Amino acid sequence: MSRVIANITVSADGYGAGPNQTEKRPFxxxxxxxxxxxLHAWMFExxxxxxxxxxxxxxxxxxxxxxxxxxxxxxxxxxxxxxxWGEDPPYHTDVFVLTHxxxxxxxxxxxxxxxxxxxxxxxxxxRARAAAGDREISIQGGAYTINQxxxxxxxxxxxLHIVPLTLxxxxxxxxxxxxxxxxxxxxxxxxxxxxxxxxxxx
Numbered sequence: 001m002s003r004v005i006a007n008i009t010v011s012a013d014g015y016g017a018g019p020n021q022t023e024k025r026p027f028x029x030x031x032x033x034x035x036x037x038x039l040h041a042w043m044f045e046x047x048x049x050x051x052x053x054x055x056x057x058x059x060x061x062x063x064x065x066x067x068x069x070x071x072x073x074x075x076x077x078x079x080x081x082x083x084x085w086g087e088d089p090p091y092h093t094d095v096f097v098l099t100h101x102x103x104x105x106x107x108x109x110x111x112x113x114x115x116x117x118x119x120x121x122x123x124x125x126x127r128a129r130a131a132a133g134d135r136e137i138s139i140q141g142g143a144y145t146i147n148q149x150x151x152x153x154x155x156x157x158x159x160l161h162i163v164p165l166t167l168x169x170x171x172x173x174x175x176x177x178x179x180x181x182x183x184x185x186x187x188x189x190x191x192x193x194x195x196x197x198x199x200x201x202x
Contacts, residue, residue, distance in 0.1 A: 002132045004125070004154055006139040006146045007057050009039050009161040009193075010173050016143040018170040023072035026084065031165050039163050042193035053161065053188075053195045061135025062128035063095045064121075066145035068171075070097045070114070077103050083114065094131040096124040098145060121148050143171040150177045155200050158182070162194045 010016050017036070018028035025034025032038035042050050067074075071081045083089055088109040096115050103116040117124040128137045139149050149155045160173070174180075186197035 002061060002129055002135060002137045003156050004137045004139065004149070005060070005157045005159065006141075006149065006155045007159045007161070008141050008143060008146055008173060009036075009042070009163060010143070011039065011163055011165050011167045013166040013168065014172045014174065015167040015170040016141060016173060018167040021068070021170075026072065028170055029167070030170075031167060038165060042161060042163065042190065046190065046192055049190050050193065050195070053159075056159065057138070058090060058092075059135070060091075060093070060138035061132025062093055063091050063138045063140050064124050064128055064145070064149075065095060065097055065140040066142055067097060067099045069140060069142045069145065070099075076101050082106055082108060088112075094128070096128050096131075098124055121145075121152060121154070125149075125154060143173045143175070146173060147175055147177050150174070150180065150200070153200075153202055157185075158198045158200055160196045160198070162196060163192065164194075 008016050018030040021028040027034055027036040027039065030036055030039055043054060047054060070083055073079065073081045089112040092111040094113050094115060096117050098121065099116050099118060102118050106114040117127065139146055139155060181201040182198035183201055184196065185199050188195045
């Protein structure tokens with residue numbers, strides 16, 4: 001059966017996005033431009049230094065993300081929106097978006113297809129398992145979505161990329177999650193981020 005992995009970049013105080021998120025500032029008050037430039041500099045400005053960790057993110061057989069990560073549209077789908085990543089998103093496989101509002105699947109260039117799941121996190125995981133085969137399933141975020149899966153005991157490995165800045169508020173990993181026992185299986189400090197991987201023991 002596919003392993004279920006969660007990947008998220010967080011500030012030193014655990015926030016994956018700052019407060020007051022908007023369409024023009026999807027990461028809110030994030031200490032930078034509102035687009036996660038400081039949080040995600042390790043991925044884009046220092047990609048070579050962090051190649052091993054980046055290479056772990058993209059080969060998953062299926063992805064799950066929350067509606068807020070997919071885009072700024074709230075409520076009914078009142079306008080076309082196909083994610084933040086342009087016509088050729090980086091996933092190149094099936095992506096299951098959690099939402100309360102039905103929508104037909106959206107195929108994109110490069111093999112990505114967004115599927116909109118209205119019947120909860122376990123239904124999304126069942127569909128992701130069917131799509132992934134024996135490849136990993138990646139819970140992409142945001143923090144609220146990962147927290148739901150952690151609270152339900154459905155994540156096997158949690159990969160945190162911890163950036164040395166604090167945000168003081170926003171969307172935080174582990175909020176609302178019962179106490180967990182974690183086993184550290186990997187840690188590496190780079191110049192702008194520390195990578196820590198935990199096995200979730202329940």
